[in-house]
Amino acid sequence: MIRSTAWLVMLLVGAASGLAEAATHGVLTLRDGFELESVSDPQISPDGTQVVYVRGFADIMTDRFYSNLWIDN
Numbered sequence: 001m002i003r004s005t006a007w008l009v010m011l012l013v014g015a016a017s018g019l020a021e022a023a024t025h026g027v028l029t030l031r032d033g034f035e036l037e038s039v040s041d042p043q044i045s046p047d048g049t050q051v052v053y054v055r056g057f058a059d060i061m062t063d064r065f066y067s068n069l070w071i072d073n
Contacts, residue, residue: 039053052070055070
């Protein structure tokens with residue numbers, strides 16, 4: 001449970017630091033937006049052994065945004 005929560009926090013911090021680095025080293029482009037991923041709506045299982053969350057991402061080839069449910073033990 002703690003490992004799963006730590007993983008989610010590291011993913012969010014990594015995404016934020018990537019944006020900060022891009023902002024200080026140059027201009028963000030539309031392509032940068034397609035490389036970003038998001039994590040939202042984490043739900044912990046009743047026994048505390050799993051986390052289910054929504055992973056959002058974009059497909060540059062179809063110019064669409066998608067989301068999937070992911071489970072982490």
